[in-house]
Amino acid sequence: MDVARSEVLVIGTSVACRSCQARHGVVCGALSAGQLSELGRHSLRRKVDAGCEIIAQGSENSFYSNITRGVVKLCKVMSDGRQQIVGLQFAPDFVGRPFVRESTLSAEAATDAEICVFPRNLLERMILETRELQRSLHAQALNELDAAREWMLTLGRRTAEEKVASLLHLIAAHAETATSTAIDLPLSRAEIADFLGLTIETVSRQLTRLRKEGVIRIENIRHITVPDMDALAKKISG
């Protein structure tokens, strides 16, 4: 965590875009070939280690980025240190808040990740020029809003066990192989606690509880398998 660093890999080009996870994502999928090429010429691929901060809470937004690999957590911290993860973003999500000066939250790589960084002015110009891009960003904002409100229900009204089950369900839903029931946790126990509004001890206890109930198998700290996804879903009341 303390040695987390980021490294600029290559200058993005149209060539690099062709095989990019985010090529048909929120931003790039909304651009014309010409725009994509222009954006590509001015973009940078950055490799960010787990724990590396991409955007700091309260900092000025000077760039935007696409997640091309890995998971990014959006985090709010209080002055006394309490903190809450308010969103998880997966490739090929867009990260940043165009036309807004200051970020109200921090974005940090949860896993080793790769992002494609766009200069602020260029992207803002393209948004103004391209209806489809604006529509696409609007759609992502609405999806994030739905996710945030769904999570508010979890934070406010679900028990610790339901919360943990909800998280596993959420992550399973984002796993690439939909049929597979093997879950790669992108978060440490402390991060799970910060996402669920619990302590790490409670998270740990609820995980072992789900294990003893036979709902999950804990292969190791970061790998969990779900023999019966319906049984997991039943742990999450409606």
Place this chain on the structure above:
Amino acid sequence: MDVARSEVLVIGTSVACRSCQARHGVVCGALSAGQLSELGRHSLRRKVDAGCEIIAQGSENSFYSNITRGVVKLCKVMSDGRQQIVGLQFAPDFVGRPFVRESTLSAEAATDAEICVFPRNLLERMILETRELQRSLHAQALNELDAAREWMLTLGRRTAEEKVASLLHLIAAHAETATSTAIDLPLSRAEIADFLGLTIETVSRQLTRLRKEGVIRIENIRHITVPDMDALAKKISG
């Protein structure tokens, strides 16, 4: 609550628009004079009593509306009856989710309110035609997203006393007279509990606690005054 009803008052016209709270709000402020007139000709003013449901969770979106008076709560309910208010909307906010078939939450008048109802097809056409309208709706979505995430911090990490103080602070921030410290609660104790992820008893206890500490005065059930707004803010850890 059980006798809540809604009543169509008048057909909106350009004349009615002139004195409307929402005239320069999210939707109407983004339209040209011609568009405003067209929208006005096809809109209805509806008066909705407190407790009246405007949009039902799981229902089809067949119309959209502007709040022209009062407060609307956005609510999610679980199959076992637990429920969570995931947002409060004040005049002149826009209510609804264009281009989405089914609502994932319910919208209900918290106070007696008035809304201006737009037909689905017309508004969706205008959004497609009018960049400024889309931009404006995008901006509201982002504001709601920020509010939702801020509230996630409250739900996940604040104590009961901090939660109640946060709610009072939120409502005071939306009060028309900024200098006044008199708060008109738009919510019952049960609704406050559903917004804060608490029980009504805990809400009640925390309110009397704040009263005994001298932070608030409870004039009556729906009216609270805050002698020292800074003292209230201090109850909400950063």
Place this chain on the structure above:
DNA sequence: CGTGATATTGAAAGGTCTCAACAGGAGTGG
């Protein structure tokens, strides 16, 4: 002045947190 709905208050139960000890794994150096 009853009546019902909403709100407050009290006492006990329960869930989550706090504090503390222990376990497991990765990396390091002997």
Place this chain on the structure above:
DNA sequence: CCACTCCTGTTGAGACCTTTCAATATCACG
């Protein structure tokens, strides 16, 4: 290769906060 250390995660016991259940109070309304 093994001991050592550090870090993360697990488990236990007791405390604390919030909930639950119950009784009482307050207010609007007929």
